[in-house]
Amino acid sequence: MTLAVTLLGAALVGLTLGLLGAGGSILAVPILIYAAGQPAHVAIPTALVIVAISSAGALLPRLRGGQIRWPVATVFAIGGVPAALAGAAVGHRLPAHLLMPGFAVLMVVVAVRMLRDARPVGQGCRRTPGRGRPPGCLLKALSAGAGVGLLTGVFGVGGGFAIVPALTLLLGLTQAEAAATSLVIIVVNSLASFAGHLGTHLDPVTIAEFAGIALVVSVATGRLAQRIPARTVRRIFGWTVIALAPLVALAG
Numbered sequence: 001m002t003l004a005v006t007l008l009g010a011a012l013v014g015l016t017l018g019l020l021g022a023g024g025s026i027l028a029v030p031i032l033i034y035a036a037g038q039p040a041h042v043a044i045p046t047a048l049v050i051v052a053i054s055s056a057g058a059l060l061p062r063l064r065g066g067q068i069r070w071p072v073a074t075v076f077a078i079g080g081v082p083a084a085l086a087g088a089a090v091g092h093r094l095p096a097h098l099l100m101p102g103f104a105v106l107m108v109v110v111a112v113r114m115l116r117d118a119r120p121v122g123q124g125c126r127r128t129p130g131r132g133r134p135p136g137c138l139l140k141a142l143s144a145g146a147g148v149g150l151l152t153g154v155f156g157v158g159g160g161f162a163i164v165p166a167l168t169l170l171l172g173l174t175q176a177e178a179a180a181t182s183l184v185i186i187v188v189n190s191l192a193s194f195a196g197h198l199g200t201h202l203d204p205v206t207i208a209e210f211a212g213i214a215l216v217v218s219v220a221t222g223r224l225a226q227r228i229p230a231r232t233v234r235r236i237f238g239w240t241v242i243a244l245a246p247l248v249a250l251a252g
Contacts, residue, residue, distance in 0.1 A: 029043050
């Protein structure tokens, strides 16, 4: 029964990453704790590996679509990688009774973010003919990348829930561009953060089973992302995360 729940959770992680370009890791950590029976300090780096693999899979169908904004992803990585390494060092030393309640609060913030129907305001940092980009865009992107990287390192989340709104609201990317670009950033941040957890003993069988299911589902749903209303998926995801948050808080 536990294996079945774990694999079902893996499919849910792949589904959210494939459709939204976000949200997989916020589900992976509690699933690994409750269904796979892993302690928090093992579940977090395990989730980072799984989410990196799943995000790479969800990215594949988008590579030919011209939706990935590589310069934006590069700037986010410059800001995010050092912060992810620092965050991993902090999170690795935090006791579970502090780490998991903090993670539960983060889950609620994520859920509220997903349930809100926020839309871009103006053009953000998009280029305008004859004017280029508005001033301050580079600093905004670096700061956002650092903030997301820190969350990735401490809590083992890819950060797509924060990356997508930052890319749309701050930088003016479309939802499709933000979802595709977010996946690149999630892969980079997850791998950087995992480097800060090297030495933790992980279960390769759990990683292979979980990542395999999540990868297959993320690739498949990545191809369907343009056909399914994202708002519907966001609402289901948001309420699911809110329901899981109290359980995560108690895991500490």
